[in-house]
Amino acid sequence: MIKIIGSVSRSNMLFYVALILLGIGAYYYHFRESRRKIIERLETVVQRRRDDLSKNVEEARRIGNKLDAQRRDWIGGLDFEQLQGELQRGHVSCAEAVRTYFYKGVLAHEKTNAVTAFILEAEQQAEELDEKAKSPSYVKPPMFGIPLSLKECLKVKGYDTTRGFVQDAYKPSTEDSIQIEHYKKLGLIPFCQTNVPQSLLSYNCSNPLFGTTTNPYDKTRTCGGSSGGEGALIGAGGSLIGIGTDVGGSVRIPCHFTGTAGLKPSKMRFAHRGGGASVPGKPLIDANDGPMAQDVKTNVEFLKNVWGDIDFQSDRDPYCPPVHWNESLYSSEKKLRIGYYIDDGWFTPTPALQRAVLESKKHLEKAGHTVIPFYPPRLTEVIKLYFRAVCLDGGQYVLNKLLKDMIEPTIRFQTTIWMIPTWVQRALSYPITLVFPRLGVLMSSLTRDTFELREAYADIEAYREEFVGLMMKDNLDVILCPASIMPAPQHDIPSKVLCGVSYTCLYNLLDFGAGVVPVTKVNKSDEEKLINEYPETDKWYQITKSATIGAIGMPIGVQVAAPPFREEAVLRTMREIELAITGK
Ligand SMILES: CCCCCC/C=C\CCCCCCCC(=O)NCCO
Secondary structure (H helix, E strand, C coil), X not given: CHHHXXXXXXXXXXXXXXXXXXXXXXXXXXXXXXXXXXXXXXXHHHHHHHHHHHHHHHHHHHHHCCCXXXXXXXXXXXXXXXXXXXXXXXXXXXXXXXXXXXXXXXXXXXXXXXXXXXXXXXXXXXXXXXXXXXXXXXXXXXXXXXXXXXXXXXXXXXXXXXXXXXXXXXXXXXXXXXXXXXXXXXXXXXXXXXXXXXXXXXXXXXXXXXXXXXXXXXXXXXXXXXXXXXXXXXXXXXXXXXXXXXXXXXXXXXXXXXXXXXXXXXXXHCCCCCCCXXXXXXXXXXXXXXXXXXCHHHHHHHHHHHHHXXXXXXXXXXXXXXXXXXXXXXXXXXXXXXXXXXXXXXXXXXXXXXXHHHHHHHHHHHCCCEEEECCCCCHHHHHHHHHHHXXXXXXXXXXXXXXXXXXXXHHHHHHHHXXXXXXXXXXXXXXXXXXXXXXXXXXXXXXXXXXXXXXHHHHHHHHHHHHHHHHHHCCCCEEEEECCCCCCCECCHHHHCHHHHHHHHHHHHCCCEEEEEEEEEXXXXXXXXXXXXXXCCCHHHHHHHHHHCCCCCCEEEEEEEECCCCHHHHHHHHHHHHHXXXXX
């Protein structure tokens, strides 16, 4: 080798260097040109789609205005249980319920930009249900006439599932997914689709097609993601019940940020046939769809009906076991043993989140439950395993899609990481670890090597065994912990602090059922503690601290989790916290 290099003359060497530089230049020019053409073509799609959405919103407003304002305000003031009762008794018609929620949905959308499409056929579906109900032999299904909002990535016949990619606009689904079919059978009426972050792999809510969805409490802050449109819509009163999806916190984080309640069930509790994932072919990081609502009570009523009738889904998708709603687990008198933590050892949450857990602990103890400390083991390793397994091809699948699209600026950090070859990331991780150990962990987490990937899967399996072993040792029924690291931050923060999903992604890696219930709001003393005591030892803590300053009044939830098929114990705990706080 040395001989060969030695034999190349200086001028030859210069020639080769020039050739390489020319090659790189030509590649870069070609890349820039093809990106310019892609963006030029997609800009017209964005304009067309936004114009269509404006018309669609106007049509929804027109439908909402068909109803007398006084009647609409009265129906709009009913909670889920009350509306359900009035619809069952025939005091409110399905058409009135849908018109009311078109009206309320438009108001919430104007405030937060939460909706990507109103499902205008909902009015006709409602009228058909009202017509059927005229027959004395007709038995109303349990959720007869209740309007249902849906995260945009869920498949509804005739509507797009773009996941915020402009390239996927105007490619409507040809069928409803099994879950949507089931919800319709139970009487629910899908009435709108809601916004998501591009790719779904973020906990903010912006994309180049529909723009940014904001938090109903503060426009400058995010509603969370990826089921952020649902959080914003429900939090702003535009829907009573909606469906989100969650692979790292996407149901739970928006609930925490918007003061709403929701559950991510373990993977097998819903049918997935006919649905779609953010990254298909990704075993061991289990995603699921889950309900979101203004309170836990509504989630419980919804799931009682869906799981009570789960054979509908199991019959159509044999991979969904016919596990029915477990009433004895939900309404058991037996006191629970609950493990709790306020800090996972990877990312200390800001003071209000810690206070929310401690207050919930007190409520649960007052109700007679035993609440003892629990320490989730080795969270640094969990974070590494999670990112390795969620980006199992080093992010290539999502990156390929992003490079054919307009790229959302608020997910630039992960996009940049995915563009850097993994061996370069690995090499950089060594010096970075010396000055910034936590970033070093992230920089060494991605792999494209199947040997390392297999090892990660084996480690996840071992971690699952270890975690449930620890719970069994202490005879624990559920875990109580923070829902996130901070209250809703500004829109660009989630991408800068991606590793802030540690409190939620743990329960995807474990495939536990996990839910979030609103508990409190950030107060002045939380802010004082934040300023005086919150760590500033690295950039992530500094960003988190400054994003939390000024968050007084923002909602704070807590998370409850339990092993698969024990979602009813999670809901029971959440409901007991809710009852202790709201009294209803
Ligand atoms: C070096 C690290 C690179 C990190 C790349 C980040 C990739 C993914 C981040 C995942 C963050 C998950 C947020 C929650 C997303 C979610 O639950 N989506 C639901 C999809 O159904």
